[in-house]
Amino acid sequence: MGLQSRKIIHIDMDAFFASVEQLDNPALRGKPIAVGGSSKRGVVSAASYEARKFGVRSAMSSITAKKLCSELIFVKSRFDRYKEISRKIRAIFLEYTDLVEPLSLDEAYLDVTKNKKDMDSASSIAKEIRARIYKETGLTASAGISINKFIAKIASDYHKPNGQKTVSPDEVEDFLEQLEIKKFYGVGKVTTQKMYSLGIFTGYDLKQKSLAFLERNFGKSGAYYYNAVRGIHHSEVKPNRIRKSVGAERTFAENITSEVYMLEKLTHIAEELELRLKKGKIAGKTITLKIKYSTFATQTRSKTLVYFIASKDLILENAKALLYQEKLTDSVRLLGISLSNLNTEKEEKKQPEYIQLSFKF
Template identity: 75%
Template sequence: MLEGVPLRKIIHVDMDAFYASVEQMDDPELKGKPIAVGGGEKRGVVSAASYEARKFGVRSAMPGFKAKRNCPDLIFVRPRFDRYKEISQQIRKIFYDYTDLVEPLSLDEAYLDVTENKKGNPSASLIATEIRQRILDEVGLTASAGISINKFIAKVASDYNKPNGQKTVPPEEVLDFLEQLEIRKFYGVGKVTADKMYRLGIFTGKDLKSKSKEFLQENFGKSGPFYFNVVRGIHLSEVKPHRIAKSVGAERTFRENLTSELFMLEKLEHIAEELHKRLTRYSISGKTVTLKIKYSDFTTQTRSKTLDYYISDKSLLLEMAKELLYQEKPKDSVRLLGISLANLNTEEEKEKPEQKTVSVQLKFDF
């Protein structure tokens, strides 16, 4: 029984292998073949992999050479982000036919609050089925969906019957669902955290639920209370139609590794120019500048500095990036550089539509 927990009807829609699926849709010769969207096997990193490639262990963020080693027949396709954005906008238009409470997480996934919806349909499951069918009919791609009482469970559920499936976790099944769930399938539990939980004897939601809040806080810091609550079906975050960007950045991967700081400074100038354009486009400035350095061995280092005032000017961004670069000599040749700006001047909370919750005593049709 979920005593005192506000119940909403939340759908998490997640496109299936989105970038790769768009490429296969646009080029019929790629259908049914293992493809990786990314920079190529020598210098690139996999941005997305088709399900045919995933069977060979090809995953996003994997170096291209390793992906090719896993799957010798792998086909690399250059990413076309303008095309992905175009398709994403088509999909979002479908979402808005059902509710204005849409929170995009990326181009290929979003939360929808359909507690009260434009269709007057009391069943969130039927709405999710209808949305997925419309995406298939109108766009030509498949999507998966998770449906439950909050964002956390809906997100977990959307991965349950992938690809091209959906899973509903109604209120009366929430606690059993979470107790039986493998800990590595909890959203927010990555490989490092999962390994730590295994060492502590936590393998399922039931194991996690047996631990006190103090124990979890002691072992997982600020994440401890989060784990304590979500395994009990408590996740109060609402669907936010206007997600505020916490940082804005630009980065570049190089065809050949950079070994000279002189060459790095030249590249940083172009990156600062790109970041300045993005900031100007949305009238954004910030106080914290972060320099990102990825080395030839794929390890990543970040260096940050926070100012007392807001900046967005290219020259100031470049000046801060230079200062951070000279803070410590790069340990190896560099394959990627990036500059980002955080502590932005955007408001933390913008005016948003009031969201209504439903008491646990009411019949809740999923």
């Protein structure tokens, strides 16, 4: 394939928030639990594997979750505790490599092409890290190992919970060709349906489409899909990765025209965004409302405040003002809220440079 081999591990904690709650409270072990509020407006931020069997998922409304699983136990979030354990896990990663890119409290990329233990096998490193995490925290983690971040992230989901999958350089082509299109990182529900309508069901189908065809149908994302299915993904593991924005959005099953109904949707989106902000202890000054119309035209409306916000009430208040700022031009299929100009941006540092080396995988 002519691919330059890096050794990338994606570590993903198994049902992290819910697993921490079950760890700290033995009475919850083996039971379906949801971390989040149980009120009418509550949102599930994490679900145990016992709850997932009933279809309960993160970002789901608490009412829907309760309908799916009548025995569901709601547990209040404890972000300080999750962060405490996350720091322990991060310390383990740093014993193997300085090239650690956290995505959230419960997952990270590690570049172990050159590592502190001088270990040749990335798979062995992942296995050792997972064993260390379990020994030191009592929690399980899953891992994906491959030549780039894109494939490693997909692979980490294969043998969950408490498992790992390696996709070595000579397996990349077959792995991606056989992969269901909905499992490609970056292909959501709406894009999956569009892919299906174009006769694209697997990586192999995607590979048959020209770059021009994909750009015509998917815009700027076309080149990403074209390269990804060929195992080309040059994004490096960035240890000082600082988020520029945090957002949440919802695509609706049916287009909506009522602003009152939109406010209800914005309330749920604001709650979801608040959870994400709390998770990373992030706040922002610039709020943006994203509106995608039934015609697929997208409009954004922004305002910058003089203070940082992170609470759902302030997010919703400002999002409502942006919604009423001007008249909608059509029915709406998607709404989103994001915060930028974050309180983390001042922490950004220059990325370290490093050389990509090739070893036995």
